[in-house]
Amino acid sequence: MVANNDRVWIFDTTLRDGDQALSASLSQAEKVQVAHAIARLNVDVMEVGFPVSSPGDFAAVSQIAREVKGPVICGLARAVAKDIEACGEALKDAENRRIHIFIATSPIHLQNKLKMSLSKANDMAVAAIKLASRYTDDIEFSCEDAARTPYEDLNWIIERVIDAGATTINIPDTVGYTTPMEYAKLVRNLMDNVPNIDKARISVHGHNDLGLAVANSIAAVAEGARQIECTINGIGERAGNCAMEEVAMILATRKDLFNLHTQLNCKEIYRTSRLVSQVCNMPIQANKAIVGQNAFAHSSGIHQDGMLKASNTYEIMSPDSIGKHKTELNLTSRSGRHVIKNRLETLGYGEDEYDLENIYAAFVKLADQKGQVQDYDLEALLHFSTLDEQTGHKYQVDFVNIHSNSSSIASATVALLIDGEQVIESATGNGAVDAAFHAIHKITDKDIKITEYHLDAKGSGADALGEVNVVAEYNSRKFHGAGLATDIVESSVRAFVHVLNLCETARKIEDIKQENLGGI
Ligand code: KIV
Ligand code: ZN
16 A cells, blocks of 8 residues: 555554553653644554553543544454543544554463463454444554564454454564564565455564664564554653654665655654653653764764864764754843743743743742753753643642751752642651652651652752652552652652642542543
């Protein structure tokens, strides 16, 4: 169908395969925020969840289907009726929808996991596709663990699922086992031996267990596959999935070699990558290709000299091409609203994405504390103001007071506003953060357990903003809270308070869902 054209479809699965691997699943508001960012990248398809898996996933997929325009919105389903029905229902308001059905085809999975024959898997797949076609004619079928499935089995089932109505055939390397040459050969085999393959688009889905997900996907499209499944920053199960920013920039930078293109708006790559890293609590290594902090940094004197003479001596693509801009303005407390608005515009943020008054107030406060405000500060303020809007304000930080020195026990007094009413508690701990957390526990009396704590500097100097990310367990669920302030105890308290607000929102959403979800 498409092997002779030069356009490669980008199928984003950040909110499904990516989300699956997070220590704390994203809230519905965070999923919607990420979905809007991914849509701005102009991906072809975005897989945004597995609707049958939980009421939370169902609600997030439904909201994204209603709100996010542009890409095809896709949901995942096993080859069973209740999954397809949940998918069809959750996607019903999408402009364009796809149902993605999977069943394992490799002997290892069939025998050990499913305990069924290939023929039974085929019967289930065909029945599922027929059911899905009541909801949409855009149906993707995945042979889970395809890379470890014998060719003849794969070809046999693929011919049948195309006859049943599948329009995209995905051959996942579920366990990250294959290599570029082998994956390319698998694509060639389908093109040569599945008689009706011209009625479907061949898709690849690589995992990175051997560090080959991107190389495998590129080898597969070079051979004729025309859809790559990938995630922002390569997040996903275990070592992750194929990284979207890498495949996109390989195809853009080496057009001379592959003569293939995507319809991605690559200028959105950088900020989407930062947003996903932040929201998902998955830091990006400094030397990560394309989006790492050092990806465009030139350290050696010889390289710097070459760059000054001509940037292409040491740069194969420009930071600008992924939307990474250099700061040229000094932002201080004397900078007015229009300067901030202008800077945010240069960084790629439209007016509809923030509340200028809120951002400006936070900016002035920070500028008074720090003197100069950098782009990363501004982006951090923007992100944190969005978090506040998403999680509501039942709990707010009023003030934090600590007493801490190297020879005695630390103590902290924390004042929170709960629905506007001030509540104050003091406690001690093995350090200021520990003491402040004990004080919050006393205030809320909730059984919240902090299981992860990370502290990061946003910026380089001692005056950098401190960003704290925590993962907390409450009622058998995990929540990711983040806090930002120039003082690290205050950021820690803010991160804990973010968790309190998330627990509160989750409780409310669960109540609503119990009322609405009876039938699914
Ligand atoms: O890795 C995999 O096999 C998957 C399928 C559900 C497509 O994620
Ligand atoms: Zn996968």
